[in-house]
Amino acid sequence: MRLADAARRALDGAGARKVPEDLSALLADAGLADVGEGQAVAADASLALDVPGLTAEQLRDTEDQTVRETFAAGRTVRRGQGCSVRVMAPLSIHQAALDLCAGLAAEGAAPAGRKAYRVYADRTTTASATA
Structure with missing residues (x-):
């Protein structure tokens, strides 16, 4: 009993057990956006995907600066005959x-281009389904 009382006093002293009336400030600090009706959606979190080398080569030369910089910063992973870029x-x-x-x-x-696109599309779809 004494340990539980001590823990309760410590939490009360730190203000850890106080919950504000409006939780939107806490959700904003945690990176969550209030959707409404008691649901919250996580912000667009970063994830690592292996992009086939042929696809990554094309995206390194694209006009979109954000995508170009992202793929230029990717890490090349060699496997067998080809390579992937972990982004x-x-x-x-x-x-x-x-x-x-x-x-x-x-x-x-080319068949290799179609397969590279299909592999990247499958990985992106799987990642969006689990996110």
């Missing part, structure tokens, strides 16, 4: 990059 970026950047490299999946594109 740490918010999901919105990955989705924008996927839109920019849609030409790889266009009709008349």
